[in-house]
Structures are given as C-alpha cells and as structure tokens.
Amino acid sequence: MHFSNKLTAWYLQNRRSLPWRETKDPYAIWLSEIILQQTRVAQGLPYFEAFLHEFPTVFDLANAEEDKVMHLWQGLGYYSRARNLHATAKMVAFDYNGIFPNNSKELLKLKGVGEYTAAAIASFSYNEVIPVVDGNVFRVLARRFGINSDISTLTTKREFQALAASLIPKDSPALFNQAIMEFGALQCTPQSPDCTICPFQLECIAYQTNEVSSLPVKLSKTKVRDRHFDYLIFLDPNGNTQIQQRTKKDIWQQLYEFPLIESTTTELIDIKQQLTSLFPNLAIKQIELCNTDPIIHKLSHQKLHIRFWKIHTETALNNSSSIEELQKIGFPIVIHNFINNNLIDL
DNA sequence: AACCCGGGGCC
DNA sequence: GGCCCAGGGTT
Numbered sequence: 001m002h003f004s005n006k007l008t009a010w011y012l013q014n015r016r017s018l019p020w021r022e023t024k025d026p027y028a029i030w031l032s033e034i035i036l037q038q039t040r041v042a043q044g045l046p047y048f049e050a051f052l053h054e055f056p057t058v059f060d061l062a063n064a065e066e067d068k069v070m071h072l073w074q075g076l077g078y079y080s081r082a083r084n085l086h087a088t089a090k091m092v093a094f095d096y097n098g099i100f101p102n103n104s105k106e107l108l109k110l111k112g113v114g115e116y117t118a119a120a121i122a123s124f125s126y127n128e129v130i131p132v133v134d135g136n137v138f139r140v141l142a143r144r145f146g147i148n149s150d151i152s153t154l155t156t157k158r159e160f161q162a163l164a165a166s167l168i169p170k171d172s173p174a175l176f177n178q179a180i181m182e183f184g185a186l187q188c189t190p191q192s193p194d195c196t197i198c199p200f201q202l203e204c205i206a207y208q209t210n211e212v213s214s215l216p217v218k219l220s221k222t223k224v225r226d227r228h229f230d231y232l233i234f235l236d237p238n239g240n241t242q243i244q245q246r247t248k249k250d251i252w253q254q255l256y257e258f259p260l261i262e263s264t265t266t267e268l269i270d271i272k273q274q275l276t277s278l279f280p281n282l283a284i285k286q287i288e289l290c291n292t293d294p295i296i297h298k299l300s301h302q303k304l305h306i307r308f309w310k311i312h313t314e315t316a317l318n319n320s321s322s323i324e325e326l327q328k329i330g331f332p333i334v335i336h337n338f339i340n341n342n343l344i345d346l
Numbered sequence: 347a348a349c350c351c352g353g354g355g356c357c
Numbered sequence: 358g359g360c361c362c363a364g365g366g367t368t
Contacts, residue, residue: 039364135361
C-alpha cells in the first residue's frame, strides 16, 4: 500500500472536526493559517472563531481599526502576524476586489504568507497540487524515511518539499496535506509517540532503527537574553492612569504598555530618583512596589524580569485613561494579566 | 544563513 | 529548563 493511501485511510478514521476544514472559502482558510503559524490548534481555535465572528468577510477586516485587530489578537503572540493580516486584508479588499489569489505563486506575494501558508491555502481552497511542509511534515517524513538532515537549513527544506511532492496524489492534494499534518499532530508526536498503534510501524525507518526520539534533527538553538522592565502605573486622584504604544522595532510592536524603565541589571532601581529625573514636575503622593520578586516572562528568545510600581499622584494626569478603558486595548499578556489581577475594582 | 518575533503546553 | 507548535520577515 502506498504511503498516501495508508496515510489518508488513517486520517479519515482519526481526523478532528475543525471549523476551517469545513469550508473552501479562501478568506477563512487564510485566516486560520495565519493564526495557526507556530501555534497549536487548541490555542488558535478560539481566536479563529472570534475573528470570523467579528470580521465575517475580508472587507470587515480591512475596514477595522488596527487597534481593534491588535486587541483581538491579544495573547496569541507573534504580533507581526496581526499587522500583516490587516495589511493583506486591505490589499485583497481594496486592490483585488475582495478576491484572494487562486494559486500559490500569487498567494506568496501577500504579506505574512510564506511557502507553507501559500501551499496550504492553494491546496485546501483551490486543490492546487503542492505539498505543505510544516513542523509536522518534517517530523513525519524524517522518521518514516529515516532522514537525518538538519531541518533548520534551506537545503533540507527543499529535500523535504521534493519528497513530499513525490508522495502527494495529484487527484487529492488537499486531503493528503490535511492528513500528513494531522498525523504529525496526533500520532507521530514530537515526544513519546505511541508507535505500537502506528500504521507505518513496519516500514518506519526511525522505528526500526530506534531513532524515533532523535528525529527530526534540528541543530539551531536560540539563545535567550535577559531584560529588566520596571513598569510605572501612575494613578491619579480620578483613578486614571497613563499608557503608551510600543512603536519601535522590538517585541510587542503596536501593543500598549505602561511607561517603562528598562535597565541592564536585576538590581532594584532607585525609583524616587528615576521619577524625579524623568518627571520633575510630578507631585507624588505614594509609591508602591507591587511585586518584590520580579515576574519572569519567557519569550522564545528573551527572558523578561518585570516589576510593576503603582505611583499615586497628587494631581490629575494628562492624556490619561480609566482602568475600564484599558480593557478595550491590546496589551502584552503579562501586562494584561497584571491589570486584571491588580487594577480591577481598584 | 542567522537572527528576530509570543505564548502556552508538555516533559 | 528545554522543546515544540499548521512560519514569516529582516538583515
């Protein structure tokens, strides 16, 4: 039995029912693929439902305020996806009359759409015969065919694309692509897969040579750098506070935050001296350190040490927002959680 | 080619 | 603590 036949047979017996699998609408497919980039289905699913509910068509998304898009994306991470999502929605809506490109080559030109996503949309929505190569596909093929090339290199990616292209049936590319990713997600899992019930047990090179746990090979390792954030939560007599938008090329671009002091060491800052220096005209009533132990917030390549300070002021703040208004704004999740746990019902 | 960009779940 | 997740963009 051929690889694809056995794979799709497994898929038809084991597939999850997911909303983006029940449609061929390129808008919904595209939306799901952007949301699912480097994101587990369980984490992305509620965001997919929320976006489709809030923006039923590409025109609704194109006409939305960016702040609203970022707020809806809050907590999902990799926020450039949301910015590119919005930009592409505008392009499709206003330049393409709301019609998505119908082939992978043209889809590749859209912001936020790379090789994987272009292949996914083209195959799922238009039945183009082009294989998807994502983390699941790397793992399934590396194990089944015993490939120990470093999957972080472009050359290896090309090898896997060629292999997948040789396996994909010309009459059912969408089914094959769905099947191989679902197989990687449910059966051929990264850690401790249950190979005893795997339909490929006999022909799987990794299983036969006891290399399942060591495949695929991924050499590049990310180094993490430490950063130290002190967030200043000003609170005036009216219960208002100040926030600012992150606009630099850095983490959390376009999201909001409290005024920030970033330092290079983990030592406790001299908060009074800093405030006097930064805000010489500010009349301070009371300063409160909310967490003596910094909150550790880990990103893929940064380890953030975060302290929150409440600065009660004698006089009203300029350009201030009520705590209630903060609920409608997109914050990094660590700040959003702090607001919900410490500033609500103040 | 190397690096940057989140948050969460699992071991 | 490390690894991975329906990857893509920038340098």
